[in-house]
Amino acid sequence: MNNQQNILIIGAGLCGSLLALRLGQRGYNVSVYEKRPDLRKVDISSGRSINLAFSNRGQKAMKLVGLEKKVKALCIPMNGRMIHDTHGNTFLSNYSGREHEYINSISRGGLNTLLLDEAEKHENVKVFFNSKCLSVDFENTTALFKDYTSKKEFVEDADVIIAADGAGSALRKSYYLGKKFLFSFSQDWLSHGYKELAILPKENGDYKTYKNALHIWPRGDFMLIALPNLDGSFTVTLFLSYDEGEYNFNNLNTENRVLEFFQKEFPDALSIMPNLLDDFFTNPTSPLGTIKCSPWHYKGNTLLMGDAAHAIVPFYGQGMNASFEDVTEFDKVLDQGYNDWETIFKTFEKNRKRDTDAIADLAIDNFHEMKDHVANPIFQEKRKLEMALEKEFPDEYASKYSMVTFNENIGYREAMITGRAQDKAILNLLTDKKIDISGDLKSNLEKIKKETEAILEDDRIAGLK
């Protein structure tokens, strides 16, 4: 597709601004409309730093746009999960047996600022803030906006419109309400919500607990996690049921109950969170949802991308990485030289949707793994064995977590299918005492490989794939 085309992008969040940058680099005329004010001028997050997990798939997209080094400066490596029990005992469980493999904590605002700055260096890229998209006329490729400053509505026309406007996408809503074609759609809410809290830095600016880990307090039905920020603080998130269990968001309604809950379940966290009650009663409780839909595109006119097409729960740390990978994959399709947008959009969705469906399901699995399984002896044994295998046979073995997180050249779907079979193989071999964690590693590896292949083959024969 030649670049004499006007592309309108809805949303200047992480996905929209990366897409604008990349399409700007390719020479397209790009206009981006964002409902929020410019985050570089207004402190949107009111002083609180929201961080995200950043890993290889995100990094691959940064390489594509030449920002690999600049992003590195924003990253705090997290080598593993630091598990905290109810007595405050901790142990570190690495994410990989290969030392160079780790995930990063990164500030959403910092990264978004970088992407916007870089996009605006291209004179063919324009970003407009305070412009909320109300609806999209996907037959005529126009979008209706409201300018929050002037309070006026206006319509913008383009050759194509790409909506990177997040889980509440206006384009997706227009698809759904338009009823012009068969639109498959799902929104699935977990029974749990989340609330952000904070561990503030020491007076001298140091971190109050170990910096280079993702901290988890797994408690079976709920959990607390913490990720480090560059300023010495940690962003802490409580994941808890709205209305089930002894303690839940609905009944944690007095200061005493909140303190009692933290004292009982997270005493070591409580001891470094003197600000807990303020945070707890100031910050909102938010839901956790998965969104899937299809088709993402309407003819060659409009396309959904990022969370607008596939919002996922945060438990695999892949939300942003998956959205960035959308841009990498879209760019690949553009390289294929098709001459019409419909073929480009169709090809993109056909390649991509199976992978975003897979990471959505994997993220739900990981919710249960993080809050529960990480504290379970047989899962811990499996994890230890996998770390040993990755260390001893770095080119021969990759856990499901490694395939998803560190192997950016394997699609999420392949990682899911192979990874689930491998997990099943190891858990069954351990339970049946056919492998022994203290046994010969090479022989364990062979048994796991053989059993994994048998599981995959049985599924293929049964047509389960």
Next chain:
Amino acid sequence: MNNQQNILIIGAGLCGSLLALRLGQRGYNVSVYEKRPDLRKVDISSGRSINLAFSNRGQKAMKLVGLEKKVKALCIPMNGRMIHDTHGNTFLSNYSGREHEYINSISRGGLNTLLLDEAEKHENVKVFFNSKCLSVDFENTTALFKDYTSKKEFVEDADVIIAADGAGSALRKSYYLGKKFLFSFSQDWLSHGYKELAILPKENGDYKTYKNALHIWPRGDFMLIALPNLDGSFTVTLFLSYDEGEYNFNNLNTENRVLEFFQKEFPDALSIMPNLLDDFFTNPTSPLGTIKCSPWHYKGNTLLMGDAAHAIVPFYGQGMNASFEDVTEFDKVLDQGYNDWETIFKTFEKNRKRDTDAIADLAIDNFHEMKDHVANPIFQEKRKLEMALEKEFPDEYASKYSMVTFNENIGYREAMITGRAQDKAILNLLTDKKIDISGDLKSNLEKIKKETEAILEDDRIAGLK
């Protein structure tokens, strides 16, 4: 819950009229509002008989309301699938190895008429037609209707509102658009649509092909099926992609192309369908969708039931049976003596949703089985073996199909989990030549049981359940 309660039911289709009858029998004051005219007075289907598959779960509900015998008079037994190849060769594949197990073809209109007549025999049951529900105020337990005769809108109040208003449910739409609580929802469309056609009776009123079977012309990517009607005709349904493959609904747009398609793929059907072209270009092409949602109820005020809560594709012949089973299960919860509707609704959904989710997934599986697998040698071998096992060991073996269709005391979810494991066991044992269809049946049964148990146990250990 005492019966001094006013219950408003939206929809007097199969589910709504059965529910009205049952709640009438229990002594509640029941008002039913139906958007269509009274089907006993107006010929809604314009002369064409739409039939459905009726089996044990439906029958169980008929027993509950005492209509077992009256329904039997409306039924045409179908003992198996009559498979037609492209040369017009046929073979019959029974649904069960137990002779007393078969499914039935039943007329939707005939059954609905019976249920309405029986419901209206209770003076505490009133049915109002031509009253379309526009929306439900689920906070205040009122529903807004439009009277199609007077064109006026009116509001009805009740102690509880139960919506049995089908896949396009007004209550479900109010839940979705209301955004008053976290409402999980999915609509999933198949790439295929369907069109109804007919094989008319002979001049003397006889059936033109074998009466007591469900006829299938499986062609891999598409299929034709036919179910008998009491008047000597068959209702024929073509399931075909909208836009993929050599022939699809979008490109079957001339009489010549339709004839060419039928001549090539369904020559024996074409020879008894002189009315094909009229039917093809008169009747609509309709989509095939699955709807799931949660919660079904709002507090103790409103509840979704039947297709309104869980619309499924028709390939397992379980749509009506599942909706009737909803009424059976709801009645069971009423028997438990709870004193508030919220507990009744919550208990009903908790018990029931796992089963309706399962039949939705099984129905999609069966789409692939019917159009494709039934013509596949290894699936045929499996089926033959299962028929022999059911015949020889009627109390020890039940195929997945039998568990779903004929075992009304096993929930759909249990049938799905056990049935899928059993299918996987047989397909793998056959492929690995560990069982032989001509071998000793008792030994085959033991091997299948052992392998099925091993598969279930491996899944349990892997946490897949």
